[in-house]
Amino acid sequence: MQQVLFAFCMILLTVVANFLMTRIYKRYSYSYLIPVLTATTLIIITLSVFHIPYKNYMIGGQWISSLLGPSVVALAYPLYKQRHFLKSNLFPIVGGVLIGAISGMISVGLLAKIIGINHTLILSIIPKSLTTPVAIEVANGLGGSASMAIVGVMIAGIFGAIAAPTIFKIMRVHSPVGRGIALGSASHAIGTSKAAEYSELTFSMSSVTMTLTAIIGSFLGSIVVWLLHI
Amino acid sequence: MKKILNILLQICILFIFSYIGTVIHNLFHLVIPSSIIGLLLLFICLCLKIVPVKYIENGAGFLLSTLMLFFIPSTVGIMNYPSLLSIQGALLVAAVLVSTIITIAIAGTASQFFEKKAQERKDDKECNKFSSHSA
Structure with missing residues (x-):
């Protein structure tokens, strides 16, 4: 009974932290205030204050994580809507x-x-250009760590969206198709929201690319690991 | 209330696809993650009209709009990696940054090139059609 209550509290903590931070983000909209970053920090601080180890937090947390699977499946819906375009x-x-x-x-x-990064960490950042829920599964499958994979994914996403305009200028990528595919395949969902700033076509390209990259990347990961002898 | 129930039911359908994906994944020991198998299955079912879009669109829309929440528990796991705030961590960030620049540059240039090729092929076809007409 006590454990159920504890699990519920952890779920509540996560949902509330996410809700509060999403509101703050919507109000001020600085890119470094993205809810994943701020909500995570808030939760880690709370856990540290109450001396709750991560393992115990996950008693509740795993229920939220279990929705990742159906969310990946749900990506079939936008892909289906854009099938003619594809x-x-x-x-x-x-x-x-x-x-x-x-x-x-x-x-x-x-x-x-x-540059000599340790084995587990390399395996975790290999799927860094895939969309987060898929990157988590791929990293787990390769033997990396899910949380480090998300760090890699977030950096690739945020930095890609910031750097892309300059790279496009230097490499003379002017076509909406080229830009959309570049953003979607390197910076997944965050890149796709950047692509929406260019044009409708760039956005559709980017979102189709994001899903396809996730599908292809999910089995490419193990081939790359095998090829590079990591 | 009816809308909430509708979304919940649709999420259940997505759960079933996710579960079938897991079963297939374990049965054949595939490298592809189970949820990707579920995605492909659902995509095929939608295209073949086995599952009508209206059975999943609300549930899928809801899950995708609250996606951020679902990976917060995994991100909290960073607390087990204090080494991230060290030289290794800085190197890791550097590797990801450089690789992202390379990816954007290569993917952008390559797909712009492919687009041109596809366009040329289309133009050629139209030209041929036109010339055969006039002949």
Whole structure:
């Protein structure tokens, strides 16, 4: 009984922290105030104050995490809505997604290996350009850690959205198709919301790319790990 | 109230797909994560009209709009990695930053190139059609 109550409190803590921080974010909308960052900090501080270890927090937390699976499945819905769009641009989308997913995983794996980051951490950041719920599963499957995977995903997303305009200028990427695919395959959902600032076409490209990158990236991960001998 | 019940039911359908994905994943020992299998299954079912869109659209919309909440418990796990605030952590961030720049540059250039190629092919086809007409 006590455990059920405790689990409920942990769920409540997470939901309330997320709700409060989302409101603050909507009010001030600075990109460093994103709710995942601020709500996580708030929860970690609360847990530390009450001396609750992460393991105990997860008694409640796992219930929230269990919704990640159906959320990934739900991505089929936007993909289905854009199926005609996908069909008419099949060649550039599939080609761009393949190249984007491969270069994203190989470059981060190689760089991390060269500068000598430890094994588990490398495995955790390999899926950094996939959308978060998929990245969590891929990292777990490869033997990395889910929380480090999210750190990698968040950095790739936020930084990608900030740096993309400059990179597009230097590399002379002017087409909405090119920009959308680049943002979706490198910076997933955060890149997609940046893509919405360019045009409708860039946005659709980016969101289709994000889902396809997640699908392709989910089995590419283990191939890259095998290729690079990580 | 009816709307909430509707969303809950639709989430249950998504749960079922997710569960089928897990079963297939374990049965065949696939490398693809179970939820991706579920995604592909649902996508196929939607395209073949086995599952009508209206059975899942509200549930899917709800889950995707509150997605951020679902990965907070995993992010809290960072508290087990105090090493993140060290040189290793800084190197890790650097690796991700550089790789993101590389990815955007390569993916952007490549897909712009593919788009041009696809466009040329389309133009060629139209040209051929036109010339065969005139002949």
